[in-house]
Amino acid sequence: MTGIDRSDGFVGLPVTDPSPSERGDAARNRALLLDAARRLITERGTTSVTMDDVATAAGVGKGTLFRRFGSRSGLMIVLLDEDEKEQQHAFMFGPPPLGPGAPPIDRLIAYGHERLSFVWDHRALLSDAGRDPQTRFNAPSTLHRIHVRMLLASAGTTGDLDAQTDALLALLDAEYVTHQVTDLDRSLEQQVRGWEDVVHKLCGV
Amino acid sequence: MTGIDRSDGFVGLPVTDPSPSERGDAARNRALLLDAARRLITERGTTSVTMDDVATAAGVGKGTLFRRFGSRSGLMIVLLDEDEKEQQHAFMFGPPPLGPGAPPIDRLIAYGHERLSFVWDHRALLSDAGRDPQTRFNAPSTLHRIHVRMLLASAGTTGDLDAQTDALLALLDAEYVTHQVTDLDRSLEQQVRGWEDVVHKLCGV
Numbered sequence: 396m397t398g399i400d401r402s403d404g405f406v407g408l409p410v411t412d413p414s415p416s417e418r419g420d421a422a423r424n425r426a427l428l429l430d431a432a433r434r435l436i437t438e439r440g441t442t443s444v445t446m447d448d449v450a451t452a453a454g455v456g457k458g459t460l461f462r463r464f465g466s467r468s469g470l471m472i473v474l475l476d477e478d479e480k481e482q483q484h485a486f487m488f489g490p491p492p493l494g495p496g497a498p499p500i501d502r503l504i505a506y507g508h509e510r511l512s513f514v515w516d517h518r519a520l521l522s523d524a525g526r527d528p529q530t531r532f533n534a535p536s537t538l539h540r541i542h543v544r545m546l547l548a549s550a551g552t553t554g555d556l557d558a559q560t561d562a563l564l565a566l567l568d569a570e571y572v573t574h575q576v577t578d579l580d581r582s583l584e585q586q587v588r589g590w591e592d593v594v595h596k597l598c599g600v
Numbered sequence: 601m602t603g604i605d606r607s608d609g610f611v612g613l614p615v616t617d618p619s620p621s622e623r624g625d626a627a628r629n630r631a632l633l634l635d636a637a638r639r640l641i642t643e644r645g646t647t648s649v650t651m652d653d654v655a656t657a658a659g660v661g662k663g664t665l666f667r668r669f670g671s672r673s674g675l676m677i678v679l680l681d682e683d684e685k686e687q688q689h690a691f692m693f694g695p696p697p698l699g700p701g702a703p704p705i706d707r708l709i710a711y712g713h714e715r716l717s718f719v720w721d722h723r724a725l726l727s728d729a730g731r732d733p734q735t736r737f738n739a740p741s742t743l744h745r746i747h748v749r750m751l752l753a754s755a756g757t758t759g760d761l762d763a764q765t766d767a768l769l770a771l772l773d774a775e776y777v778t779h780q781v782t783d784l785d786r787s788l789e790q791q792v793r794g795w796e797d798v799v800h801k802l803c804g805v
Contacts, residue, residue: 554794555794558771558791562771597798
């Protein structure tokens with residue numbers, strides 16, 4: 396028995412225990428709705444997908460969609476959050492060179508490469524999240540800072556690791572990346588090479 | 601006759617030509633109002649200064665203040681703009697090490713030092729300006745990018761200069777600097793040292 400032992404009698408807020416089939420329906424509807432939303436976003440881009448579209452594509456009532464996610468932005472946050480968790484798992488526990496097992500500089504390069512693609516694919520959602528001053532410098536960006544800082548330290552980087560981490564991570568900011576591509580015609584490939592240059596310099600290569 | 605040809609007799613909106621003494625009054629009032637606003641902001645911080653305060657401190661009617669600057673944010677933009685111009689002049693044409701005549705790395709260090717102080721002093725105004733996606737990556741930041749990029753190039757920096765410039769300038773972002781000081785207890789002095797570390801690494805020192 397550990398710290399989350401509930402033998403103190405705490406049983407949480409009183410809830411109506413759903414029957415197994417109700418729980419199964421809810422889980423199935425959730426999966427259908429998220430799959431439909433992902434498919435539509437891939438086809439049309441985030442901004443042109445409405446709640447009506449998602450409900451219709453999932454074959455689920457619009458009421459269920461709103462009950463499940465609260466609002467369009469609630470749905471988008473869940474989608475972003477799931478993808479963020481998947482990517483975090485990949486760079487923390489997945490196969491090298493992104494995950495453990497490769498030299499820290501190789502992991503940093505792989506991280507920049509993966510993250511630039513992720514940021515570009517999720518730019519609309521990330522840009523919304525980043526515009527809120529309360530979340531701009533907080534989780535999940537905290538986890539990215541810790542990861543990049545750890546890799547810089549493992550690579551034997553000298554000097555102020557916080558400043559170097561933040562300078563690097565600025566190159567992965569959603570609005571920055573989007574501005575580079577759409578306003579300056581700087582492709583993701585060019586940005587990956589820019590990331591590599593800065594990584595190599597900070598690591599003294 | 602083209603769209604911008606004014607030989608069509610267009611003379612703009614009819615205006616009453618001010619007499620020399622009226623123009624003198626206007627210039628004097630403008631200077632009084634800006635001086636008063638600066639003084640109050642230094643004493644109390646930007647957010648606690650009202651238009652009433654400024655008019656009273658300047659000994660000028662509130663109507664004149666609004667006619668002159670349109671709104672509180674209009675007044676703030678003029679103040680920021682004047683200070684930006686003064687600082688730009690200093691790093692482009694002023695004495696070394698900030699201005700021309702010193703080695704590029706010394707100029708970059710001096711620039712970071714001056715700019716961190718400036719950004720901290722003007723954080724409220726800059727943060728407002730930066731939150732607008734239309735201005736975030738535009739002037740006056742364009743001028744700063746050109747300046748830092750030019751100094752990196754003069755220092756013989758190799759690799760992608762754009763990425764390196766942007767990584768460096770991220771350390772001078774108003775919201776970032778404020779977050780470092782107020783949420784993380786990272787003093788301006790620490791941030792200056794962080795800037796120096798990144799500059800030295802990018803320049804291969």
